[in-house]
Amino acid sequence: MLMMPVLDLQFGERIVTLMAALVLVLQIAMVSQRWIVLHIRIFAVQSLFLAMIAATIAWYNHAPHIYIAAVLTLIVKVILVPILFERLVTRMEIHEEIEPIVNVPLSVLIAGGLTLVGYVVAESFYRPDAPGVGHNALAVAISLFLIGFFTMINRRKALTQVLALLSLENGLFLAAISLTYGMPLIVELGIFFDVLVAAMVLGILVYRIRETFESMDVSRLRRLRG
Amino acid sequence: MLLIALLLIPVATAAASYFARRRAAMEAVNLAGFGAIFLVAVALGARVLAAGTVSLANGFFYADALSALVILLTASVALICASYSIGYLRDDQQSGALGDDASGKEQLAQLRMYYTLTPLFVFSMLFMAVANNLGVMWAAMEATTLASIFLVTFYGKITSLEAAWKYAMIGGVGLSMALFGTLVAYYAGHNLTGSDALSGLNWSVLAQHSAQLDKTSMRLAFVLILMGYGTKAGLAPMHTWKPDAYSEAPIPSAALLSSALLNCALYGLIRFYILTSGCLGAEYPSRLLLLFGLLSMGVSVPFVLVQKNYRRLLAYHTIDHAGIMATALGLGGALGSLGLMLHMTFHTIAKALLFLCAGNVYQHFKTDQFSEIKGSVIRAMPLTGVVFLMAMLAIIGMPPFSLFQSEFLILRAAFDGGHALTGVLFVVFSAGVFAGALLHVGGMILGPGGDTPVAAPRPWRNGSLLALASSLVVIGFWVPAPLFELISRAARVVSGQ
Numbered sequence: 001m002l003m004m005p006v007l008d009l010q011f012g013e014r015i016v017t018l019m020a021a022l023v024l025v026l027q028i029a030m031v032s033q034r035w036i037v038l039h040i041r042i043f044a045v046q047s048l049f050l051a052m053i054a055a056t057i058a059w060y061n062h063a064p065h066i067y068i069a070a071v072l073t074l075i076v077k078v079i080l081v082p083i084l085f086e087r088l089v090t091r092m093e094i095h096e097e098i099e100p101i102v103n104v105p106l107s108v109l110i111a112g113g114l115t116l117v118g119y120v121v122a123e124s125f126y127r128p129d130a131p132g133v134g135h136n137a138l139a140v141a142i143s144l145f146l147i148g149f150f151t152m153i154n155r156r157k158a159l160t161q162v163l164a165l166l167s168l169e170n171g172l173f174l175a176a177i178s179l180t181y182g183m184p185l186i187v188e189l190g191i192f193f194d195v196l197v198a199a200m201v202l203g204i205l206v207y208r209i210r211e212t213f214e215s216m217d218v219s220r221l222r223r224l225r226g
Numbered sequence: 227m228l229l230i231a232l233l234l235i236p237v238a239t240a241a242a243s244y245f246a247r248r249r250a251a252m253e254a255v256n257l258a259g260f261g262a263i264f265l266v267a268v269a270l271g272a273r274v275l276a277a278g279t280v281s282l283a284n285g286f287f288y289a290d291a292l293s294a295l296v297i298l299l300t301a302s303v304a305l306i307c308a309s310y311s312i313g314y315l316r317d318d319q320q321s322g323a324l325g326d327d328a329s330g331k332e333q334l335a336q337l338r339m340y341y342t343l344t345p346l347f348v349f350s351m352l353f354m355a356v357a358n359n360l361g362v363m364w365a366a367m368e369a370t371t372l373a374s375i376f377l378v379t380f381y382g383k384i385t386s387l388e389a390a391w392k393y394a395m396i397g398g399v400g401l402s403m404a405l406f407g408t409l410v411a412y413y414a415g416h417n418l419t420g421s422d423a424l425s426g427l428n429w430s431v432l433a434q435h436s437a438q439l440d441k442t443s444m445r446l447a448f449v450l451i452l453m454g455y456g457t458k459a460g461l462a463p464m465h466t467w468k469p470d471a472y473s474e475a476p477i478p479s480a481a482l483l484s485s486a487l488l489n490c491a492l493y494g495l496i497r498f499y500i501l502t503s504g505c506l507g508a509e510y511p512s513r514l515l516l517l518f519g520l521l522s523m524g525v526s527v528p529f530v531l532v533q534k535n536y537r538r539l540l541a542y543h544t545i546d547h548a549g550i551m552a553t554a555l556g557l558g559g560a561l562g563s564l565g566l567m568l569h570m571t572f573h574t575i576a577k578a579l580l581f582l583c584a585g586n587v588y589q590h591f592k593t594d595q596f597s598e599i600k601g602s603v604i605r606a607m608p609l610t611g612v613v614f615l616m617a618m619l620a621i622i623g624m625p626p627f628s629l630f631q632s633e634f635l636i637l638r639a640a641f642d643g644g645h646a647l648t649g650v651l652f653v654v655f656s657a658g659v660f661a662g663a664l665l666h667v668g669g670m671i672l673g674p675g676g677d678t679p680v681a682a683p684r685p686w687r688n689g690s691l692l693a694l695a696s697s698l699v700v701i702g703f704w705v706p707a708p709l710f711e712l713i714s715r716a717a718r719v720v721s722g723q
Binding site: 198 | 286359361362364365366368369372375376379382384385387388389390391392394395398399402405406409410412413416426427442443469470473474
């Protein structure tokens with residue numbers, strides 16, 4: 001048993017790296033996604049992996065408060081928000097495809113470039129001697145943040161912009177657990193509460209935009225100028 | 227106790243308004259609630275003057291002179307807006323601006339939303355000012371956006387949905403950057419205080435150890451925070467949501483957004499400025515603040531000059547003043563900080579007053595375009611006209627009004643500190659805004675009169691107007707000694723002396 005920890009840590013590190021890579025792949029899949037329901041489900045799966053990363057880090061670093069963050073991610077981002085948004089999609093009877101502003105191949109290429117930027121930025125925070133697992137995830141976290149930003153600009157439909165904002169927030173969550181093993185619990189609670197309320201508020205707003213304009217195309221929102 | 231009361235009263239007010247059945251009950255609850263908040267804020271100010279700092283629950287809540295000043299300003303504006311909105315919303319109800327259903331149920335639901343969300347909005351601003359933990363402070367800032375989105379969509383027009391969408395999206399991206407910055411600041415200090423100790427993100431703890439924070443991380447953190455809270459403060463180029471949100475929200479909400487919320491966003495920025503300058507020295511944050519501050523002042527000039535809509539004019543004016551305050555923070559030192567705190571106080575009074583005047587004009591003429599206001603404001607509604615003109619002169623920095631003093635102080639800080647270019651640009655941009663604002667608003671108020679209807683009496687609105695106007699005049703000549711003491715202590719918190 002006494003020899004186990006070293007091996008264990010390496011194993012944990014690999015699991016986290018693998019799942020972080022999957023999270024990144026899903027983020028890029030979101031960039032190229034054309035159907036809105038699929039977009040929501042990819043977001044749910046991505047959040048599930050995030051919760052698993054959090055749980056793994058909590059296990060290997062003996063940081064019990066991260067379990068709570070993992071459970072909250074599971075409840076809010078894997079279950080509540082996707083259900084809320086799928087019901088919204090059903091109620092609004094959206095059948096149209098997402099039309100990105102930049103075409104799909106170029107979007108994926110840009111996402112790849114942003115990943116590279118993420119790795120360069122994360123380099124300055126790299127500490128090979130630091131104990132515990134999860135430091136490799138920071139590069140992925142910054143990439144998620146940047147790609148989420150790009151997706152927001154690249155989308156015309158209101159709901160997909162909200163999803164991009166939430167996936168950008170996923171990047172922040174990953175950064176928090178990989179940099180500092182999460183924020184203090186009270187802060188995590190505050191952030192999750194805000195995310196939940198924001199998802200509801202934005203959902204209502206999307207619904208009202210859809211009702212008023214008979215479209216979610218935010219490029220039609222162009223009356224206010226100057 | 228005071229801090230608990232400060233946070234509990236607005237929540238209780240919101241709950242009571244939500245369950246109230248009649249309009250009169252909601253109005254009474256709101257007025258009483260905001261009155262109580264104001265008294266608590268005054269008491270808190272007195273306590274801070276006597277004891278230095280007030281903290282509670284192991285330092286989870288923390289108030290020094292800076293927080294007490296921001297709280298006092300927020301509570302004052304909230305009280306004035308509460309009494310103004312009684313008259314404002316009654317007028318809206320009568321004139322059919324809230325939709326004209328026969329049963330009045332929808333109107334009541336709309337009023338209930340307003341009277342519930344406004345206390346929650348104020349609650350989140352007060353919470354932000356007393357939260358010691360920087361993460362909790364962020365959560366409160368995000369809550370201000372969430373509480374105010376549906377105030378922006380209050381009238382349910384196509385344009386108000388557009389404004390709310392811009393507000394939500396730009397604010398959302400900005401605040402996610404602020405969260406990233408908070409996180410990096412936590413990282414910069416987490417080796418000092420232990421990784422998951424609750425106090426690791428407490429501002430008062432970090433400020434004590436600011437010299438030992440990780441320098442590279444703080445550099446990144448400050449940029450992210452400046453972009454993040456700068457978005458909420460409306461610094462250029464993240465200012466684009468502001469004119470839309472201010473011109474679509476009901477006037478009392480717009481007044482809160484443009485004075486109290488601006489202060490809160492700057493408050494967040496100031497907290498991080500103190501940490502950053504303690505860690506890296508003042509020069510690094512100063513340069514960034516001067517850049518964004520002057521940019522905001524410069525960007526607002528052309529928009530003020532060609533503006534056709536007086537509510538949007540006021541919004542660009544707020545962007546200009548956010549720039550002035552960021553510049554003052556960037557100049558720093560004893561003079562710059564004192565100028566900043568005085569300017570924050572004076573701007574809050576004057577800008578809230580301007581929005582209330584604009585509300586009177588809007589409800590009388592039913593338009594927010596300069597060109598469609600036929601006849602002069604001063605003949606149709608003498609009181610509003612006079613106060614509007616006076617507040618306008620005050621805000622563009624005309625002596626003898628108080629904003630002249632604070633801007634003069636900031637200018638002196640610029641030239642004394644060797645920032646001659648900043649000083650010159652400051653004067654040029656101020657002159658541009660001065661000309662634009664005087665041209666448009668002066669024309670609207672004093673212009674040739676067409677037919678001049680006599681305005682109906684509006685006790686609630688004009689009473690609020692008079693109260694705020696007299697405090698603007700008084701404060702131009704005489705700042706009460708305790709208030710000045712609070713302001714100068716807040717300035718010392720900012721400058722770290």
